[in-house]
Amino acid sequence: EADIYQTPRYLVIGTGKKITLECSQTMGHDKMYWYQQDPGMELHLIHYSYGVNSTEKGDLSSESTVSRIRTEHFPLTLESARPSHTSQYLCASSELGLAGVSNTGELFFGEGSRLTVL
Amino acid sequence: AQSVSQHNHHVILSEAASLELGCNYSYGGTVNLFWYVQYPGQHLQLLLKYFSGDPLVKGIKGFEAEFIKSKFSFNLRKPSVQWSDTAEYFCAVTPGGNAGNMLTFGGGTRLMVKP
Numbered sequence: 001e002a003d004i005y006q007t008p009r010y011l012v013i014g015t016g017k018k019i020t021l022e023c024s025q026t027m028g029h030d031k032m033y034w035y036q037q038d039p040g041m042e043l044h045l046i047h048y049s050y051g052v053n054s055t056e057k058g059d060l061s062s063e064s065t066v067s068r069i070r071t072e073h074f075p076l077t078l079e080s081a082r083p084s085h086t087s088q089y090l091c092a093s094s095e096l097g098l099a100g101v102s103n104t105g106e107l108f109f110g111e112g113s114r115l116t117v118l
Numbered sequence: 119a120q121s122v123s124q125h126n127h128h129v130i131l132s133e134a135a136s137l138e139l140g141c142n143y144s145y146g147g148t149v150n151l152f153w154y155v156q157y158p159g160q161h162l163q164l165l166l167k168y169f170s171g172d173p174l175v176k177g178i179k180g181f182e183a184e185f186i187k188s189k190f191s192f193n194l195r196k197p198s199v200q201w202s203d204t205a206e207y208f209c210a211v212t213p214g215g216n217a218g219n220m221l222t223f224g225g226g227t228r229l230m231v232k233p
Contacts, residue, residue, distance in 0.1 A: 004161075035223075040127065040225070040226070040228075041225055041226075042122070042208075042223045042224055042225040042226065043208065043223040045220065045221075045222075048220075059119070059222075090162065092162075106152075106164050106167065107154075107162075107164075107221060109161045109162040110161055111160070111161040112161065
């Protein structure tokens with residue numbers, strides 16, 4: 001059972017509002033990720049983090065920002081939401097793996113936050 | 119960069135039918151391969167994975183997948199599906215070795231099993 005939580009599960013909001021999607025994990029994982037998934041489409045990595053104070057942009061360009069002040073917490077923020085931001089956002093975490101040793105590669109996912117911007 | 123193709127977007131089967139979902143990837147080096155499943159209303163979870171060794175891997179709930187390096191494929195199979203297998207299935211790849219967990223996902227296959 002994965003211990004990674006996302007809130008809110010569903011959010012409907014007007015254009016121009018600032019929103020923050022929360023993601024927390026209790027597994028002590030160093031690596032955390034945000035994926036964006038549109039219906040029927042593949043998951044696209046938009047942000048990831050190797051640990052505290054580490055944030056990197058993923059393959060898909062996104063206007064969102066992330067922060068990693070604590071190991072267990074990896075919130076995603078949109079300063080001014082637009083209809084084009086309507087999507088599902090999935091948070092995930094994994095073990096970092098020791099240098100020179102392959103880690104398991106398994107990601108643990110939260111249940112997702114479905115955002116609708118009107 | 120690697121990419122993953124899942125050719126079947128929607129599959130409808132009757133219970134007890136056999137299942138094979140295609141997955142092809144493009145990457146020149148060694149890879150780690152995964153199948154994730156998302157049941158309705160639930161989070162994505164790992165179904166099975168291949169890192170090295172026997173190219174036929176077995177996962178949970180009777181699923182298996184075969185890595186065929188020459189075909190860059192990692193197809194998912196199940197001899198007899200059940201209604202409870204209705205879900206969306208995602209194939210994913212990451213570079214092998216210690217290259218981290220930058221998983222690249224396919225577009226997913228939505229499976230519906232009719233009772």
